[in-house]
Amino acid sequence: MAQDRVEAVERALTALEAFDTDRETLSLAELAQATGFYKSTLLRLLGSLERFDYVQRSADGRWRLGASPARLARRHPPSRELAARLQPALDRLAATTGETAALLASRGDEAECRLVALPNQELRHELSPGRRWPLQAPGDPRLALPGGTMICQALPEALGAEALWLSLSGPAGRLAPQAARRALATACRTLAGAAEVAP
Known part of the structure; x- marks a missing residue:
């Protein structure tokens, strides 16, 4: 039902789904292309996901899944x-x-x-x-x-x-x-x- 939807949660889950790929890491541009989200929106979503170790950001700025999904x-x-x-x-x-x-x-x-x-x-x-x-x-x-x-x-x-x-x-x-x-x-x-x- 529409009233049961939380848009921010669905966006975060959409960002996570983008990692269902053979590639181990994704750039912000690749994530934006896969999700259809603006980079600024993605950075906010990824920041929250990173705090709970659902994603990790490497030194070169690329993103990968964190340890929480496997856990x-x-x-x-x-x-x-x-x-x-x-x-x-x-x-x-x-x-x-x-x-x-x-x-x-x-x-x-x-x-x-x-x-x-x-x-x-x-x-x-x-x-x-x-x-x-x-x-x-x-x-x-x-x-x-x-x-x-x-x-x-x-x-x-x-x-x-x-x-x-x-x-x-x-x-x-x-x-x-x-x-x-x-x-x-x-x-x-x-x-x-x-x-x-x-x-």
């Missing part, structure tokens, strides 16, 4: 179910290896941390859900860590519709790659077996 998407029941199955596995990995365990996903040319378990170590890799970084190469979600290392293991496709990885990260002198790969492979096999018997 809310993870509240969807299938994502909650997946998180409920994976978080205990991450907790076990962090406890047994003493390193940071995480669930990573990729979108376009970026990797994103979806879930994390931090070890009980004073010196550790601090990682938090929602953090994003450029992919080093297609299918390689590792984060470059000065003085540290990150080892990744792809999860079976049965565990999600998108490409997902388990990772272990920590100081290079402490995190042994071979041991990390063994721990990750064991966790992946356990999760795959659980997925096969899940109702």
Whole structure:
């Protein structure tokens, strides 16, 4: 019904819809062309969306989606179910290896941390859900860590519709790659077996 419409909200949502594209970033001119809004109107809308991290502005003035849309998407029941199955596995990995365990996903040319378990170590890799970084190469979600290392293991496709990885990260002198790969492979096999018997 017309009286239920809030024009400012609908304009903000229209601006967000413009990011449903293969391009990772959009200029203000591209957003204006996609939405039909004046640039001055868009700047006000984007300013409000940026404050709530729905969009982010880079140093070159281009706009991209922020972390909030992905955070809310993870509240969807299938994502909650997946998180409920994976978080205990991450907790076990962090406890047994003493390193940071995480669930990573990729979108376009970026990797994103979806879930994390931090070890009980004073010196550790601090990682938090929602953090994003450029992919080093297609299918390689590792984060470059000065003085540290990150080892990744792809999860079976049965565990999600998108490409997902388990990772272990920590100081290079402490995190042994071979041991990390063994721990990750064991966790992946356990999760795959659980997925096969899940109702």
